[in-house]
Amino acid sequence: MSQAEIRTTAETGDPLEQRVELDISGMTCAACASRIERKLNRLDGVRATVNYATERAVVLGAPAERAPDLIATVRAAGYDASPVVEGEEPDGYSDRVRLLRNRLIVAALITVPLGDAAIVLALAPQLRFPGWPWVLIAGAIPVVFWCAWPFHRAAWRNLRHGGTSMDTLVSLGVLAAFTWSVVATLLGVSQESTYWIGYGAAPAGADSLYLEAAAAITTFLLAGRYVEARSKRSARGVLSAIGGLAPTTVRVIRDGAEQVVPIGTLQVGERFVVRPGERIATDGRVLVGASAIDTSAMTGESVPAEVAVGDRVLGGTTNTTGALIVEAERVGAHTQLAQLAVLAEQAQARKAAVQTLVDKVVAVFVPAVLVIALLTLVAWLAFGGDVRDAVSAAMSVLIIACPCALGLATPTALLVGVGRGGQLGILVKGPDALEASGAIDTVVLDKTGTLTTGRMSLIDVRGFGQADSRDALGIASAVEGYSEHPIARAVVAGAQEVATPAATDVTALPGFGVRGRVSASAGGVSDVVIGTRELMDAEGVAVPAEAQEFLDRAAEAGTTAVLLAVDGTLTGGFEVADAIKDSAAGAVARLRDMGLRTVLLTGDRQHAAETVGAQVGVDEVIAEVLPTEKAAVIERLQADGRSVAMVGDGINDAAALATANLGMAVVSGTDVALKSADIILVRRSLDVVPDAIALARRTLRTIRGNLVWAFGYNVAAIPLAAFGQLNPLIAGLAMSLSSIFVVTNSMRLRRFEPARPRRPQAADPGRGN
Template sequence: MAAESPSVAAHVEMPIIGMTCASCANRIERKLNKLDGVTASVNYATEKATVEYDAITVQPEQLAGAVQAAGYQAVLPSDEPQGSVDEDVDDTAPLRRRLIVSALLAIPTLLLSMIPALQFDNWQWLALDLATPVILWGAWPFHRAAWANLKHGTATMDTLISIGTLAAWLWSLYALFIGNAGMPGMTMSFDLIPKAGEGADHIFLEVGAIVTVFLLAGRYFEARAKRRAGAALTALLELGAKDVAVLDETGVERRVAVEQLGVGDRFVVRPGEKVATDGVVLEGTSAVDQSLLTGESVPVEMHPGDEIAGASVNAGGRLIVRATKVGADTALAQIGRLVTDAQTGKAPVQRLADRISGVFVPVVIGIAVATLGFWIGTGEDLTFAFTAAVAVLIIACPCALGLATPTALLVGTGRGAQLGLLIKGPEVLESTREVDTIVLDKTGTVTTGSMSMVDIVSTGETTREDVLRIAGALEDASEHPVAKAIANAARDELGAPSAVEGFTNREGLGVEGVVDGHAVLVGRPSLMAGWSLPISDELDAAKRAAEQLGRTAVLAAWDGEVRAVLVVADTVKPTSAEAVAALKALGLRPVLLTGDNQATARAVAA
């Protein structure tokens, strides 16, 4: 028995240049899939080909050659320019300029042709002057694409557009120079049903011009939607750090670009900085805000040996981290890849639209020819038959057929990523019509996702104002999210805080300092124990009760006595109740999903 030939699975994404409609994507996809060992999907909205191939039998250059044989260009990853791209350059500007100029010329043409009261002597020659630049220059992208397709023996939606607009223009030239449409005093009224024998007396300049403007507008809004969706994904990926302080073998720091960071490198993360990449904490303890990845507003305490995710924000002390994943392997990059895969994939309804658009163009051209032959066969003159055939071509430009689904998918996934919603694939969007239950994460979805003061329990003669004035001033000097919640509450109620002297951040424990002559501690019970400060039963009970509800409780002490418990928590959004009610009105059953205890979940759900 002959041994099976080895195969090496490979994957490549190639930007495609020159596609103008879904028929183009369909044809390129067929060309690529004819190669042995190749499975390709071409998405018109993202202008990319995603190809799985056998690296033993097929080389990337063969893939690019197959695309070129179809009349388009493919950019292999190694061919992409390495320089930085100016993101401020608006690639839709040329198309917008073409659209505006064409619209300014086409609208007067339409008004002159449709309103007899505006048709002065020889108005038709002015209409020709206005419409000609629109049909020839404005529609040039369609003509160019149609010619490129013709050279490869194919037809696309651009073919219909080009033939239809040029046919209207050429017929108008015939009517003006050979027929009776160029005579002084010629008027043209708007009729729903054409009359036999009137073709040579009418011009169709407004048809070619307005159709061009509408199609240019569609292309422009499509390009703008792509740009915005791409910007949303770019914004997601740019949440990571741009540079990092790397430690060499001698412990000396040097600041480098994050792209130069390698697996195994040690780097420093200071309070307030973003973690450069995924890694493991080697030294230091700190609270780290991982809400980007987890949605949890409460910072996670990190200790040596803990795994830490890139793009997290260090809210506490200094950390030394060893990089374990860099570049495309990080959690943030995988999120971006998930969004990109969703945009590149095709929903079942999009595949159906692609198949229809692949046969639509030749069918329409066939119908136009059949229309021409039918009217000639029934005894109508050539002008009437030709008018009917041109009408078939003009109205049969099915841009929405191949554009609606991929553009909706592109915009939906891009906007979702911008709002923190990851859509796994195109089939997910299409299947939402069958959804009957919606699961809502608590933190950041039903709740605000940010900490705020919810309660203060004090002992003896200590008032709420005393606690906010003294503890709030000390916490105002800290970067910790819990400290910020306390400081913000103090500012809201009392205004600007008092000055702090001798501020010290005790990593993983709390903060110390002097406020208005009082030696103040704010933090965990272990910080109080370090100063041999006992906690009263009343405050201990208040702290435990708050923690049972999933809230964060810190202790405040000054002048040698623990005086208060400050309770901080994530609060329910003001709009959550309305949103849940709206979901119920849609027939959906909302379910709250949380890692907190049952008491917290029930309190939020209520």
């Protein structure tokens, strides 16, 4: 692979620094990510973050030529790495997931009959046949050595580097159970023994084979590992989705001719053409032409921005009407779109520091169990116990302590919670979202496309002088019917029940409005113009006081107003605005009932944002925020001690979604917003937002309950096993029962029902509420 293929940026400054990105393979828990991060940060002059969820390392301060050294450092830590290649999945990633699935299938198919046979033959001697232990051992070999190989490999890697993890305990438990079964069979160990908890005398041989425990441990934990691997895939690819917004080619003007060239060849200072309907290639300044630019994907502004000569435009936005010639001012990694991509990735990388609840418990639990098992073996031998009793007690400690229930606590609750969420229009990506939901105290809501429909609607029609408002609306609809401008579509949609005359000679006036001719009611043809106050002044149309009051009130409310003149006389005015979703106010009221502070965050104008904020009842409004500033606003709230959930839908929300403690993207959002979010909201009603938080909190409480039970069970059972009061077979059965409890507790999430949508108190009918 050439250095050019390694994804880096060589520019300096914030947020663009020298950086190398690596795909990491071999990580099995968040502790692995922390170990790699520590190794990389010991290198001179670099600052590394390793994201366990995306299996990616971001190393700042490292030029591309240092990539081999970084890869060597990761490999020295016992893992593997390769440079990130744009648009490609890491080498062998799909194969690893597929192999994990195959191991799970084989383990499950063998474990069920093996477990039944082992228990029946162990407890019913009359059913045994010659060589029955060896048949069971042969059946267990594929599970113990092939299916459980990921655990053995990870345990050996941790051992070589002086560390432990849940894989260590799983591997030891599986191998100990299998090894003792083989040794006991070879030595003919089959004496009767009496064990506690009311089971009386165990039949000869019942305490010799523990193969079903080894198989069950492997199968249960492989299921959890497979679920985890599948969920990781959805966390990848944010940058490729952002990059997809930018055009791959540009119509550049060179040597006086228009040429279509790859976007990477465009240089600062070159001129390029943008036709109607095309995306603008890069950040620049308009040299020729006027048009309306759809900037909603970058700024959240619902009304297209009118641009003319001298105005700046952003790469990734869409030209809707007139043709433009633009001079490139920033290209490549310096564009606002590229900086947004960097911010989104850096925000996701910061999530690597979050440890899962299971990893926190296991970090202390695993070494403690190993020490207890060793002390049990030594104590039995030191106080005169025979080798068989000592080994049996030590192995019982490993089996009873094997964190099967701990491993199931998160994935089972997650599976059921995610399944129930899917029925309710809520897609939860992973445990990070659940963990974050427990501490959320602030919900930040985007305006355009989230609280509002993202489409302009006609909210008021006025007739001036002696003109009738319905007649004015019909005339305006006739002319606007030939335009694709969002304001024109709103006027036409609002005139569905109004008689519309015929219109001819319609001409768009980019940045101002439209003109045309309509059939007059008394016969003949009337000249019509509809548009801004500036257009009326240019046409010499007098604007009376009542019309100016109409314009001023719309400006104060943050809405958009246009005027209609017929034959040089002002006859009507139309007010349009981005319509608020019917469910918005109720959803905000429910969030506040849950004790959450609500904040409206938007790139829209202050007046428009405050009007929407008052109507839906949010606690705070933050407006006129650039895309690259949204993440900074979230960070400021977090610096004030807030735990923030962000709800958005546009590309401009991607960095904020990733920066927030909990990112929630509505289904109408762009691909990158969905990939940046922790929770995806599919249902159209905004009540899905409080529903999602409630479900996430319930799922988190279930996971915590599972962990408390699993850990408490281990703590209570380990002393019994250490004192020889638990047959390893009974220990294996108890371990299975603990797992069944965890699964049953998780299944209760299937009965989760969202609260009924709250109907907020009626607002004051006055404007601005």
